[in-house]
Amino acid sequence: MNKRKRSTPAERAKANMNVLKVNEPCELMAFLMTKFSGISRTAAKSLLSKRQVMVDNKITTQYNFELQPGMKVTVSKEKNKKEFTSSLIKLVYEDPYILVVEKREGLLSIGTDKQKERTAHSILNEYVQRSGKQHRVYIVHRLDKDTSGLMVFAKDEKTKFTLQDYWDEIVKDRRYVAALSGEIEKDFGTITSWLKDNKVYVTYSSMSNNGGDKAITHYKTIKRANGYSLVELELETGRKNQIRVHMQDIHHPVLGDVKYGDGNNPLGRLALHAFKLCFYHPVTGDLLEFETPYPSSFKKLFIKQAPVQKEEKSK
Known part of the structure; x- marks a missing residue:
């Protein structure tokens, strides 16, 4: 008697999902009701409210979300979420x-x-x-x-x-956005140094090998205005305090950084946000891509300020 072949975790994970390709523009609710013939509007809304529907790997609960050709809709079969x-x-x-x-x-x-x-x-x-x-x-x-x-x-x-x-092999792209003190001169740059903690757990940086961990940070300047810089940062290595210390190295520390900054704190918080994370699923091997908007408070720093009009002296 032949033994039944056991499914792999990847096969079980994929069997737990319906993956549907979008071929023409339509709203998400209409798409679900078309693809799952016989499903009621209430049942379709329930799938959305229970976060069982993803569009391009992002949970979507908006019933009138506008789908475009080429998008991928994934519906989880998990119940009782x-x-x-x-x-x-x-x-x-x-x-x-x-x-x-x-x-x-x-x-x-x-x-x-x-x-x-x-x-x-x-x-x-x-x-x-x-x-x-x-x-x-x-x-x-x-x-x-x-x-x-x-x-x-x-x-x-x-x-x-x-x-x-397998973090280094699994993670394809990991990026941060930061608001920095001062207007950075370069549009692009790479910072390489060796990072090591001292006895009071402050990380310090050396341009030559000091026995610490080699750290590499790539940056791209997005905006400059009002004495601040908005930059995207890509980590080639993931060391403790890497971004904060490297921004200190180039004399443009992260705003609100009490430990490695210059006291400039217009937002009342550390102006550092991990906005992008792309990695291969550890079980299915599928590439998952996630991205969040820049924090609105960061963007407000770069609104052009109108010049102060001098009052004319009355004659």
């Missing part, structure tokens, strides 16, 4: 293996021995455990407390170790 609401985290993507979220500034990624406050990790753990106490999430990488932006969490240990052990 719990509603996720948090003012500190936005859930961007979820499947049986991973979660991608956008973290607000001021929130720790995970607790430490000294800091036991509410964290991104604890909020997501509470969320998944509403579907069963056996569920939990696993930290894969971290963002500083004062940095906002995209993070990926694993839903099981095997996926966590796959992501961590």
Whole structure:
């Protein structure tokens, strides 16, 4: 008797999703009702409200979202998904293996021995455990407390170790946007140095090998105005405090950086946001691409200020 071949995790993951290609412009609700013949409008709305629908790998709940030819609509077959609401985290993507979220500034990624406050990790753990106490999430990488932006969490240990052990191969693109003090001269640049912590855990940078970790940061200047610069940053290496120390190296520190900055803090926060994260799914191998808008507070710094009109003296 032939043994039935066991499916792989990738096959099981893909079997849990319906992937549909968009061939002509239409609204998302109409598309779902056409593709799933017999589905009611209420049932289609339920798929959207339970975040079971993604457009180009982004969870979409807007029923009248305008689809364009070439887009990909993915409908999860997972049932009984719990509603996720948090003012500190936005859930961007979820499947049986991973979660991608956008973290607000001021929130720790995970607790430490000294800091036991509410964290991104604890909020997501509470969320998944509403579907069963056996569920939990696993930290894969971290963002500083004062940095906002995209993070990926694993839903099981095997996926966590796959992501961590093969991070450099799995992650295709990871970028930040930062508002810097001063108007940077160059449009593009690369900073290379060796980073090492001193005894009081301040990271310092050396242009020659000091026994620390080699760090490489590429930057592109997006805007200059009002004494500030808006830059995109791409990390070739992912070292502790890399961006903040490298911006200090070129004498244009990140605004609001208490540790490595110059005291310039017009936003009342660290002006650093992880806006782009593209990686190969650790189970299916599919390329997932996530991007968030630049924070609106960053963009407001670059609104051209009208020159002050001098009053004419009355004769």
